[in-house]
Amino acid sequence: MVYRMCGDANLAEDAAQEAFIRAWQHLPSYRPRSPFRNWVYRIATNVALDALRREREKVDIDALPLATSDEGPETTVEGRERGERVQQAVLALPPASRAVLVLREYEGLSYREIADTLGVPIGTVMSRLNYARNRLRESLAPYLERL
Amino acid sequence: MTEHVTAWLGAYQDGELWGRRLRQVEDHLAHCAMCRAELERLRALAALLQESPVTGGLMPPERFVAQVGLRLPRRPERPAWQRTLEIGWQLAPLGLLGAWAFVQAVSVVTGVLLGALRMGLGGDVAARLLPGLQQGPWLAETFNLSGAGLNDVGRIMLRLLSNGGPLGWGITLNLVSLTVIGLLYWSWLGSWWAHRQVRTRLPGQQRIG
Numbered sequence: 001m002v003y004r005m006c007g008d009a010n011l012a013e014d015a016a017q018e019a020f021i022r023a024w025q026h027l028p029s030y031r032p033r034s035p036f037r038n039w040v041y042r043i044a045t046n047v048a049l050d051a052l053r054r055e056r057e058k059v060d061i062d063a064l065p066l067a068t069s070d071e072g073p074e075t076t077v078e079g080r081e082r083g084e085r086v087q088q089a090v091l092a093l094p095p096a097s098r099a100v101l102v103l104r105e106y107e108g109l110s111y112r113e114i115a116d117t118l119g120v121p122i123g124t125v126m127s128r129l130n131y132a133r134n135r136l137r138e139s140l141a142p143y144l145e146r147l
Numbered sequence: 148m149t150e151h152v153t154a155w156l157g158a159y160q161d162g163e164l165w166g167r168r169l170r171q172v173e174d175h176l177a178h179c180a181m182c183r184a185e186l187e188r189l190r191a192l193a194a195l196l197q198e199s200p201v202t203g204g205l206m207p208p209e210r211f212v213a214q215v216g217l218r219l220p221r222r223p224e225r226p227a228w229q230r231t232l233e234i235g236w237q238l239a240p241l242g243l244l245g246a247w248a249f250v251q252a253v254s255v256v257t258g259v260l261l262g263a264l265r266m267g268l269g270g271d272v273a274a275r276l277l278p279g280l281q282q283g284p285w286l287a288e289t290f291n292l293s294g295a296g297l298n299d300v301g302r303i304m305l306r307l308l309s310n311g312g313p314l315g316w317g318i319t320l321n322l323v324s325l326t327v328i329g330l331l332y333w334s335w336l337g338s339w340w341a342h343r344q345v346r347t348r349l350p351g352q353q354r355i356g
Contacts, residue, residue, distance in 0.1 A: 009205055013214075020215045086199035104161065105196045111163050130157050137192055144191050 001041065004102045005048035007091040008055075015051040019044040038117045041107070045099050045118065052095065082143055089139040097132040100125055151179065156186050160193065243332050250324040257317045 002019065003012035023043050030039050090098060099118060103109045115122045137144065152175045158164050159172045176183055206214075 003205065013206060013211065017211070017215050017218055021218055021220075024219060082195075083199040086195060090196075105193065111158070111161070126158060126163075130154070133157060133189065133192060136196075137188060140192070140195060143195055144188065 001102055001107050002044050002048045004087075004090065004106050005045065005098060006052060006055075007087050011051055011055055012048070015048045016044065018051070019047040022047060034116050035113070038109075038113055041103065041109070041117045042119070045103075049095050049099070085143065086140060089136050092139065093132050093135055097128045097135070100128040101132040101136075104129060151175070151182055153182060153185050156182065156189055160186060160189050239335050240332065243328050243335070247325070247328050250321060250328070254317060254321045261317075 002016040003009065006012040006015055019040070023040050026043075030036065090101065093101065096118075100114055103114045103117060104111075109117065111122050111125045114125045118125070152159075152172045155164060155168065155172050159169070164172060176186065
């Protein structure tokens with residue numbers, strides 16, 4: 001989730017570690033009114049956004065090359081390129097819309113859970129999700145036509 | 148044909164519609180090719196997002212856990228006096244409860260003893276040691292509070308002490324002790340609440356967006 005938010009492996013690992021450390025330090029403040037998972041997601045989302053903000057002040061994060069890995073033979077060049085393009089399109093979204101999209105599409109949270117996690121009304125979740133999907137449909141149109 | 152339902156298609160695809168709204172969208176989709184095509188495009192986008200692999204070379208989970216463990220701040224060992232103070236602080240309500248029980252016990256025992264002496268069970272000893280018992284209706288006078296203001300409380304206490312003998316002293320000490328215990332308990336409760344507020348505040352927990 002943090003990686004999908006940050007788009008850079010090193011930045012995401014650092015932010016994810018920071019999120020777990022913060023969660024550990026503030027464990028006494030957790031109240032079981034909401035699920036533990038949502039509480040951790042909330043911390044992780046805030047930490048990821050903080051990390052992105054700091055990084056953006058240092059370098060142009062949009063110009064960062066997306067990290068690559070030692071992929072198996074089944075990963076094609078086209079698949080990698082498509083993955084990178086999707087990741088860039090997600091990263092180009094405003095942070096608030098990106099957080100909603102990542103929590104819905106990659107983490108499978110319900111609208112209610114997203115609303116609780118981010119501290120916004122369900123209507124806001126829906127409008128941000130619609131906005132994010134419309135933006136992605138525009139920026140990923142060439143790939144969507146091929147499907 | 149009914150109005151297009153494009154605004155609800157995302158929620159429909161996510162399984163977040165119920166009741167009348169769900170039926171409205173389903174009925175509309177059954178007749179509207181344009182909205183069906185729009186729904187297909189949304190499904191294609193979801194599939195594209197799901198199929199896109201994580202391209203970054205993320206570290207293995209074991210290494211990640213080890214690194215988090217290394218970065219966790221070590222809590223410095225606190226001196227013994229500080230630990231003792233903390234334990235004492237946590238046990239303070241129990242101490243106050245004990246003090247309250249002690250005061251009540253003393254009050255009850257004193258009352259029983261004085262009652263016994265008043266009934267003449269102590270013989271001459273009662274008259275010699277506890278002259279206040281012979282002073283008639285001082286208690287009724289002292290507690291005649293009708294129309295008494297807050298300023299009269301001190302006067303009543305003084306009368307209890309001067310005229311009431313051992314019973315007056317007992318009542319006064321009981322009242323003072325209970326007041327002190329009550330004040331201490333509320334002070335402890337207040338500081339415990341303030342301490343809890345500080346601990347539960349999560350720094351940097353802002354609303355997203």
